[in-house]
Amino acid sequence: IYILAIESSCDDTSAAVLSNKKVLSNITATQKIHEEYGGVVPELASRAHQQNIVPVVHQALNKANIDKKQLSAIAFTRGPGLMGSLLVGTSFAKSLSLGLNIPLIEVNHMQAHILAHFIEGQQDGTPEFPFLAMTISGGHTQIVLIKDFFDMEILGETLDDAVGEAFDKSAKILGLPYPGGPLVDKYAQEGNPKAFPFPKPKVDGLNFSFSGLKTSILYFIQRETAKHPDFIQENLKDICASIQKTIIHILMDKLKKAVEETGITQIAIGGGVSANSGIRKALKMAEKNRGWKTFIPRFEYCTDNAAMIGVVGYLKYQQDKFSEQDISAKARYVLSQKNL
Ligand code: ATP
Ligand code: FE
Secondary structure (H helix, E strand, O other): OEEEEEEOOOOEEEEEEEEOOEEEEEEEEEOHHHHHHOOOOHHHHHHHHHHHHHHHHHHHHHHHOOOHHHOOEEEEEEEOOOHHHHHHHHHHHHHHHHHHOOOEEEEEHHHHHHHHHHOOOOOOOOOOOOEEEEEEOOOOEEEEEEEEOOEEEEEEEEOOOOHHHHHHHHHHHOOOOOOOHHHHHHHHOOOOOOOOOOOOOOOOOOOEOOHHHHHHHHHHHHHHHHHOOOHHHHHHHHHHHHHHHHHHHHHHHHHHHHHHHHOOOEEEEEOHHHHOHHHHHHHHHHHHHHOOEEEOOOHHHOOOOHHHHHHHHHHHHHOOOOEOOOOOOOOOOOOOHHHO
16 A cells, blocks of 8 residues: 655645655755744745645655556645634645545644654553553644544543654743754753752643743843843753753653553653653653663654555555545644544
């Protein structure tokens, strides 16, 4: 089975070709244009997708060495994401499926961040059901109980900002360009995580909150730069390390709680923030000290990519879960039973 997958939910245009669960190609055009605005500008994102989609799909087919006539189905991200961005991928996938007369398969982006672990060749292998997934990305922070490919239950999620936003907004306060998450990670690796203590939020159950942390970082920086104008430049690495440590503590505390409550010790993380070196280390420590079995995606399957859409496409193909031509994009598309 050959699946062509399209991902266009935010600011990355990505296309992949899979042979069953094996990735033959996974091409992503990232949009530089948003950097100067300090965040994704939806209107510019959809225009860039419009320009990128045809070349990206061509490249994916070429690299896989597959002719479009060999394709078995087209999978695409239906949501959640930015409407204008989703429309480009959705319309492209619908037209191509019509033109080639092959099935169309809609994919939930958050389900794909989790099921990315079923891509062939992941470094930690594939988890067994049931397992816990923690999706940590630019728009979401969730702990999800995964009973089967299409049977998932959200146990907790953020009440305000997503963890990726916490990274990006902290970076912005420090004057770093968008998206700042990877830069905070980079500087954190050379800094002292105990230099500046930040408060952790008190949130019930398995839910998260990150807006308070952002505010306390903002006030802290304002206070310190009022005293020493060069405070950020002189302490950048220590500030980043301290922020990163706090965020990782918040995530790990909730994971421990989820393990206690469910008795499940297989943990898979997914989404852009799973690229973070600190969380990757913390999980591997927990594997050693707590006897958990942890699954971390390969770097290229953490942030948005079409390969993860393709593997869900393949799993749906096997179960004849096809979509009709009248399907439309959904900006808000919750990970609930009826949406899988
Ligand atoms: P969602 O998946 O919730 O719809 P999204 O698709 O925009 O959101 P992803 O592409 O999954 O988000 O993740 C992007 C986020 O990951 C950004 O906030 C980015 O800063 C963050 N990120 C990427 N690499 C790192 C890193 N090494 N450390 C911390 N954050 C990171
Ligand atoms: Fe994503």
